[in-house]
Amino acid sequence: MPITGSDFEKLIQPFFKDLFEKMGFLVIQVRKQDSGNQNGFDISISFLDDNDLEREFFIECKYYTTAQLNWADIFNKQMQLDSSNHKPAAFIALSPLRDLSNIDHNIQAKAIKGFKYPVDFWTPDKDIQKLFAINEEVYKKVYDKPKCDIVINKSSEIQRIKAIINNLIQKKDVLQFSDLIRIDETNKEPIEDSKLKTNLDEKLNSILKEDDENRIIYHRIRANYKVYIESLVDLNSELRTDILNWESNLRLKASRLTNNFNIDENYTPQKFFHDFFLEAEQEILTFYKDFELKGDKEKLLHGVVFELAAQCPLDWRKNG
Template sequence: MAITGADFEKLVEPYFRTLFSKMDFVVIQVRRQDSGTQNGFDISVLFLDENDKEREIFIECKYYTTAQLNWSDIFNKQLQLEASNQTASAFILLSPLRNLSNIDHDLQAKAIKLFKLPVEFWTPDKQVENLFAHNEELYKIVFDKPTFDLKIEKDKELENLKIKINSLLHKKDSLKYLNSIRIIDTLKEPEEDLYLKTNLDEKLNAILSDDDIIRIEYHKVRANYKVYLENLQDVNTELRNNLLLWESDLRLKADRLTRKFKIDTIYTPEKFFHDFFEEAEREMLTFCKDYELKGDKQKLLNGVVFELAAQCPLDWRRNGSN
């Protein structure tokens, strides 16, 4: 026999404590909101992330067996949470039996950017059944089945859940800097062909000695910029696309000025290198002003210039040789 919505909340409250503990998070508190309270959530999980930073995820539970689950109702819950004094790390809709209908994806995306809060819908079309596979008795109650017939690897599913939670936390951190450029030093290498590094190194031979330590720095700022662009794919595709469009425009200018440099026999590689930096900086400042961007402008400038050099349109070598 199917349970009620209130029953569902009572069952999942301790279950989330167990799940977060199994994922090696330090759980501070799991609480269920009193019936009738309008704060945009049913359950909250307060915990420490892998960096011992306090986080709180708010979960709206919908145990609908027959009624339609409308996105507008869930959107109103997000508005209520935003209007409250809660400091949320993420908002999750948990609906084991019904998918969302009438979703306005454009408005939802704009709300995420406006509220700076990542949102996920854990519904049947997102394989929400797997979430309950760690407790077979709970699974049978929630899905009103006499037996447990889900075939999954529980350890793997727990690992996937932790990846999903960490991804939400990463998105939250990135959304804080929605209008800012934050390019950090990272050990991660961008996903690219090795010949791009070779191209840049060959060009650096024209202006730097083999043992010049700044050579390593130039490679690093380019790599950091590429990794930053890769990370933007999940959290701010609009900013990423705008950066790539600007990079494309600057690529055309780099190609044109490079061709001019090749026929100017008294123009030194060093002077062309520095002159292009100044030209690129003017373009960057205009770009940042147009999109009201703040942050690591010099890292952005260096990253884009050396990326253009690695890709070939910017070539300060005389006649294309060392």
């Protein structure tokens, strides 16, 4: 006998509790939303991840047997959840019988950046049948069949779902800090040619005495910046690209400013150092505003300036 949407939600509550426990997570609570509440979800599950951090996933259940499942309906649920007081680690639209139609991928991608939590669609085109086949009794009820008619390796399927869950957690962490630049102090050295340190020292010789304590500080600031950029390869490649593009634009400004040595015989490395920092300081304000960023402006500013000096476009030495 076919089940109803309400029946489906009642099945999902214990099914997900059992599933998350099989994945090795400590489940704190699985809660079904009260009828009539409009917070954008049907089921929520709170659990401790592999690092013992509490996470809460929100699941919108759509048990459509004949009607088309329109993306706009799911997007409206996302908006409701985002407007609530809940703090989602992820939102999952669960539809065992119908794929989503009319998806606006651009709006969805932009909204996720604003929500700061990932959204995933678990639908037939994502092999959702394999998920339910983990529990054959649930599968038979969901698909109204006398027996489970697909064969899976249950252990492998549980690990596949766990990989998806962990990927959503990782995306949540990236989104949470997607607009925050945090350059930590570290003893780690960047992976690079040692000549870059020599290049920076040659530039610093033009403005500092050999025993000036700032010399070590400037090298450390640059190293911290480079290590931070390296970390973004896996954590936030989009932010990394934006920073490197900004660095490239500053390289052009540095090249233009270097021409002052050719047109003004009184132009000094100290003056160049001062002028370029003023240029870069103005540019970083625009950069942060354009990309709605926050955090560690001075560390980023100094890191980029000294990195450009190490790369050579910043020529503080009169006549090269």
